[in-house]
Ligand SMILES: C[C@@H](C(=O)O)C(=O)SCCNC(=O)CCNC(=O)[C@H](O)C(C)(C)COP(=O)(O)OP(=O)(O)OC[C@H]1O[C@@H](n2cnc3c(N)ncnc32)[C@H](O)[C@@H]1OP(=O)(O)O
Protein backbone atom coordinates (compact mmCIF):
# COMPACT_ATOMS: atom_id res chain seq x y z
CA UNK A 180 0.00 0.00 0.00
CA UNK A 181 2.68 2.58 0.88
CA UNK A 182 4.71 3.91 -2.01
CA UNK A 183 7.63 6.30 -2.25
CA UNK A 184 9.30 8.02 0.68
CA UNK A 185 8.03 11.60 0.38
CA UNK A 186 10.08 13.19 3.17
CA UNK A 187 11.91 12.74 6.46
CA UNK A 188 11.13 15.46 9.03
CA UNK A 189 13.52 16.90 11.60
CA UNK A 190 12.24 19.05 14.46
CA UNK A 191 14.60 21.96 15.12
CA UNK A 192 14.65 24.74 17.74
CA UNK A 193 15.76 27.41 15.22
CA UNK A 194 14.57 27.03 11.62
CA UNK A 195 16.77 29.80 10.20
CA UNK A 196 19.90 28.31 11.76
CA UNK A 197 19.06 24.78 10.60
CA UNK A 198 18.32 26.01 7.07
CA UNK A 199 21.63 27.84 6.95
CA UNK A 200 23.43 24.71 8.11
CA UNK A 201 21.81 22.58 5.39
CA UNK A 202 22.52 25.25 2.74
CA UNK A 203 26.02 26.06 3.92
CA UNK A 204 27.78 23.12 5.56
CA UNK A 205 25.78 20.44 3.71
CA UNK A 206 25.45 22.32 0.41
CA UNK A 207 21.78 21.41 0.03
CA UNK A 208 18.96 22.98 -1.95
CA UNK A 209 16.81 24.50 0.81
CA UNK A 210 13.57 26.29 -0.08
CA UNK A 211 11.80 29.28 1.47
CA UNK A 212 10.20 29.06 4.94
CA UNK A 213 6.48 28.38 5.02
CA UNK A 214 4.16 28.87 8.03
CA UNK A 215 1.51 26.17 8.42
CA UNK A 216 -0.79 27.39 11.22
CA UNK A 217 -3.18 24.44 10.71
CA UNK A 218 -0.28 22.14 11.63
CA UNK A 219 1.41 24.31 14.28
CA UNK A 220 4.76 24.33 12.48
CA UNK A 221 6.91 26.53 10.28
CA UNK A 222 8.85 24.48 7.72
CA UNK A 223 11.60 24.56 5.13
CA UNK A 224 11.84 21.76 2.58
CA UNK A 225 15.28 20.65 1.49
CA UNK A 226 15.23 18.93 -1.89
CA UNK A 227 17.59 15.97 -2.31
CA UNK A 228 17.93 13.97 -5.53
CA UNK A 229 15.81 11.10 -4.20
CA UNK A 230 13.60 12.59 -1.45
CA UNK A 231 13.02 15.67 0.71
CA UNK A 232 13.93 16.72 4.25
CA UNK A 233 11.36 18.78 6.16
CA UNK A 234 12.95 21.07 8.76
CA UNK A 235 10.29 22.19 11.25
CA UNK A 236 10.14 24.59 14.17
CA UNK A 237 7.10 25.08 16.43
CA UNK A 238 4.51 27.67 15.45
CA UNK A 239 1.96 28.88 18.01
CA UNK A 240 1.07 27.79 21.53
CA UNK A 241 -0.41 24.41 20.58
CA UNK A 242 2.36 23.09 18.36
CA UNK A 243 2.38 19.27 18.20
CA UNK A 244 6.20 19.36 18.19
CA UNK A 245 6.56 21.50 21.35
CA UNK A 246 6.78 18.56 23.73
CA UNK A 247 9.15 16.68 21.43
CA UNK A 248 11.57 19.64 21.50
CA UNK A 249 11.26 19.94 25.27
CA UNK A 250 12.50 16.36 25.48
CA UNK A 251 15.15 16.90 22.75
CA UNK A 252 16.09 20.60 22.88
CA UNK A 253 18.70 20.39 20.15
CA UNK A 254 16.17 18.76 17.79
CA UNK A 255 15.79 15.28 16.32
CA UNK A 256 14.21 13.00 13.75
CA UNK A 257 10.46 13.51 14.10
CA UNK A 258 8.57 11.61 11.37
CA UNK A 259 8.74 9.90 8.02
CA UNK A 260 6.20 10.47 5.27
CA UNK A 261 5.13 7.74 2.87
CA UNK A 262 3.05 8.34 -0.22
CA UNK A 263 -0.25 6.53 -0.73
CA UNK A 264 -2.57 6.56 -3.73
CA UNK A 265 -5.83 6.69 -1.76
CA UNK A 266 -5.62 8.11 1.77
CA UNK A 267 -9.22 7.21 2.69
CA UNK A 268 -8.65 3.57 1.76
CA UNK A 269 -5.30 3.60 3.60
CA UNK A 270 -6.93 4.99 6.76
CA UNK A 271 -9.74 2.41 6.68
CA UNK A 272 -7.26 -0.45 6.27
CA UNK A 273 -5.09 0.86 9.12
CA UNK A 274 -8.04 1.33 11.48
CA UNK A 275 -9.11 -2.27 10.68
CA UNK A 276 -5.66 -3.51 11.75
CA UNK A 277 -6.01 -1.63 15.05
CA UNK A 278 -3.55 1.18 14.30
CA UNK A 279 -4.34 4.60 15.79
CA UNK A 280 -4.86 7.38 13.30
CA UNK A 281 -4.19 10.70 15.05
CA UNK A 282 -6.80 13.45 15.26
CA UNK A 283 -10.33 12.69 14.12
CA UNK A 284 -9.19 10.66 11.11
CA UNK A 285 -10.07 13.36 8.59
CA UNK A 286 -7.12 14.14 6.30
CA UNK A 287 -5.86 17.75 6.39
CA UNK A 288 -4.07 19.57 3.57
CA UNK A 289 -0.34 19.16 4.23
CA UNK A 290 2.63 21.30 3.23
CA UNK A 291 2.23 20.37 -0.44
CA UNK A 292 -1.52 21.06 -0.43
CA UNK A 293 -2.24 17.31 -0.57
CA UNK A 294 -4.22 15.35 2.08
CA UNK A 295 -2.17 14.00 4.99
CA UNK A 296 -2.78 11.84 8.09
CA UNK A 297 -0.54 10.78 10.99
CA UNK A 298 -0.26 7.36 12.70
CA UNK A 299 0.64 6.94 16.37
CA UNK A 300 4.38 6.26 16.86
CA UNK A 301 3.69 3.62 19.52
CA UNK A 302 1.90 1.51 16.87
CA UNK A 303 4.81 1.60 14.38
CA UNK A 304 8.09 0.71 16.08
CA UNK A 305 8.35 4.08 17.83
CA UNK A 306 8.20 6.04 14.56
CA UNK A 307 5.62 8.72 13.82
CA UNK A 308 4.32 8.07 10.28
CA UNK A 309 2.73 10.66 8.01
CA UNK A 310 0.77 9.45 4.96
CA UNK A 311 0.38 11.80 2.03
CA UNK A 312 -1.96 11.16 -0.87
CA UNK A 313 -0.06 11.82 -4.09
C1 LIG B 1 2.53 19.85 7.55
C2 LIG B 1 3.24 18.63 7.54
C3 LIG B 1 3.57 17.99 6.24
O1 LIG B 1 4.67 17.44 6.13
O2 LIG B 1 2.74 18.09 5.31
C4 LIG B 1 3.79 18.04 8.78
O3 LIG B 1 4.61 17.18 8.75
S1 LIG B 1 3.21 18.65 10.28
C5 LIG B 1 4.19 17.83 11.51
C6 LIG B 1 3.71 18.13 12.87
N1 LIG B 1 2.43 17.46 13.14
C7 LIG B 1 2.32 16.32 13.81
O4 LIG B 1 3.30 15.76 14.28
C8 LIG B 1 0.92 15.80 14.00
C9 LIG B 1 0.84 14.44 14.62
N2 LIG B 1 1.53 14.41 15.92
C10 LIG B 1 0.87 14.35 17.10
O5 LIG B 1 -0.36 14.32 17.14
C11 LIG B 1 1.71 14.33 18.34
O6 LIG B 1 2.97 14.92 18.05
C12 LIG B 1 1.91 12.93 18.94
C13 LIG B 1 2.66 12.00 18.00
C14 LIG B 1 0.57 12.31 19.32
C15 LIG B 1 2.77 13.11 20.20
O7 LIG B 1 2.12 14.05 20.98
P1 LIG B 1 2.77 14.53 22.34
O8 LIG B 1 4.20 14.87 22.10
O9 LIG B 1 1.90 15.55 22.97
O10 LIG B 1 2.62 13.23 23.15
P2 LIG B 1 3.42 12.66 24.35
O11 LIG B 1 4.51 13.58 24.77
O12 LIG B 1 2.38 12.28 25.31
O13 LIG B 1 4.07 11.40 23.68
C16 LIG B 1 3.52 10.12 23.77
C17 LIG B 1 4.63 9.13 23.50
O14 LIG B 1 5.00 9.21 22.11
C18 LIG B 1 6.37 9.54 21.99
N3 LIG B 1 6.53 10.43 20.85
C19 LIG B 1 6.04 11.68 20.73
N4 LIG B 1 6.37 12.21 19.55
C20 LIG B 1 7.10 11.25 18.90
C21 LIG B 1 7.74 11.19 17.64
N5 LIG B 1 7.70 12.21 16.80
N6 LIG B 1 8.37 10.06 17.28
C22 LIG B 1 8.42 9.01 18.15
N7 LIG B 1 7.84 9.01 19.36
C23 LIG B 1 7.19 10.12 19.73
C24 LIG B 1 6.73 10.20 23.30
O15 LIG B 1 8.11 10.08 23.53
C25 LIG B 1 5.89 9.43 24.28
O16 LIG B 1 6.53 8.21 24.57
P3 LIG B 1 6.71 7.69 26.08
O17 LIG B 1 5.28 7.57 26.59
O18 LIG B 1 7.38 6.36 25.91
O19 LIG B 1 7.50 8.74 26.77
Ligand SMILES: [Co+2]
Pocket residue numbers: 186188233258260309
Ligand atom coordinates in the same frame (compact mmCIF):
# COMPACT_ATOMS: atom_id res chain seq x y z
CO1 LIG C 1 5.72 16.09 7.32
